[in-house]
Amino acid sequence: MDSQEEQAQRRRAMRALLAKPLLTVVADEDALRPVRRHAAYLRDWFAAETGWRLLVDAESARLFKVSATTEDATHPARDGKGRAPFGRRRYVLLCLALAVLERADAQVTLGRLAEGVLVAAGDPEFAAAGVEFTLSRRDERADLVAVVRVLLAWGALERVAGEEDSYLGDTGDVLYDVRRRVLAALLTTGRGPSTVTEPGFEQRLAVLSAESVPDTEDLRRRTLRHQLTRRLLDDPVLYYDDLTDDERAYLINQRTAITRRIEQATGLVAEMRAEGIAMVDPDDDLTDVRMPEQRTDGHVTLLIAEYLSGRVGEPVLLDTLRAQVRALARQHTSYWRRGVTEPGADTELLEIALTTLRALRLVADSAPDAVRALPAISRYSVREAVIRDGSEPRTRRTTRKGRLR
Incomplete structure (x- = not known):
């Protein structure tokens, strides 16, 4: 394999992981193949540039991404394109379903999963927090189905027989295989959630996402590089005004080197402006939000x-x-x-x-x-562009090309 073909394969593998940090052999066989082939390179690159860990095994590849910020709520979970975003009830159901599946047999029906969720939701602490489930109403069953479809998309479940719509209509059940290796790779926190005792949501989230504090100048610079590279890979735009003084100074000094490494590895193109940096995707497949749409x-x-x-x-x-x-x-x-x-x-x-x-x-x-x-x-913004083709100048309305992610 020549160097250009190898670089193209590595780039495809990198983009596959950035688009979907959990790839499974059932749902993503084609995308998983180059990730396996170049696992060593990918593991080293992510560790050096982002501090993210990559685990590749026979069934899946899991990039354990850690967000640079916990304050962005603009990309909620959905059970499909155009579907309603997850709200509090669905997120709670998702956590309860994962807890039930952790103790389930190798196969489980949707009905049995629902029973387990109801038992878990019976804990008095849920009622005290204003969270109650009966799953007797269609909208509650629809919430559970949305959770199951997300787990199917992640590869944590594999449908064996039946359809979720039959459960919604109370006319049948669905049988799933439980993929335990995938389940075990879902959690990305540095510590178990059950060990967190802080009283408020923001405090618990901060503890779950906390990373070790660097104690040397070299480690401090590496942490800054990790944080900034994560944001350039994850965020559509990185504004200087959103950074701390240390982050801003480091990025201004190192932005050419950082963005060049990202460009070489991913094919994203850096667009630098006075207000910040956007990594633009010419291929338009590294985003879950597109604009313009039809x-x-x-x-x-x-x-x-x-x-x-x-x-x-x-x-x-x-x-x-x-x-x-x-x-x-x-x-x-x-x-x-x-x-x-x-x-x-x-x-x-x-x-x-x-x-x-x-x-x-x-x-x-x-x-x-x-x-x-x-x-x-x-x-x-729309402006008048002057077109010169050898005849009289003409104008047309135009906008900038290239999509933000």
Whole structure:
């Protein structure tokens, strides 16, 4: 294998792990193959540049990613593209389901899993925290099905017989194989959650995600490199204003070296600006949030981004944006889906748009009733481009190319 082909395979393997940190032979056989072949290189690169651990075995490859921050809530779990994001009840159900599966036999039915979850949820501490499950209602069963479908996507369960819809309709059951090696690799914390005794959620989360404090100058610099590389790989945009003084000074001094290593390993392209750095993905497959998208929601999001691109740094009231959505709906009513001009549709369309823009670090909430456009949204400004092709100059409206992740 020549060096170019080897580099291309390593890059594919790296991108596969970044897109999906848990690859299984059942769900991701093609992606897992180059990861196995180049496991030593990948393990060394992630350890040196991010401090993340990579475990590769016969059934799976697990990149134990540690987030640089615990404050980003813009990428919730979902049981499929376009599905509702997980809320508190689904996350609690997910944890309970994992606890039940840890003690389950090699095979389990959805009904037996539900029974185990109900027993676990009967602990008085859940009721004291305002969390109750009966699974007697369809919406509660739908929440459990959403959890199971996430576990199927992760490869922790493998469907043997039946369909989840039959359980929802109370007409049948589903049988699964429990993949214990995958289950064992799901937890990425440095310590067991059951050992954490701090009283508040934020305190518990901080303890679970805490890492050792460096005690030498070399270790301190390595920790800074790890933190910054993690954010450049994970975040759509890294703004200098979001960094500590030490992080900002280190990144400004080392940004060329750090971004070059990322570019060589992943194929991402660094876009450096005065406000920060974005690692742009020319292939557009390292993101769970895409922009622009097609259809009504995607068009609304793009037009709101264009509207906000001329108001960077300014607080913009949600009422102002809802009025803008109503005006856009009247303008595009023949192209958008039905009902966009009905009362309340503007609120729904705006929330869909802002959810995407928040996830891409293009806007941030500045008050309960306002948002603030962040600098990277300027990529979506529309301007007149002059085209010279030997004839009279012509103009067309254009935006910047290349997608943020």
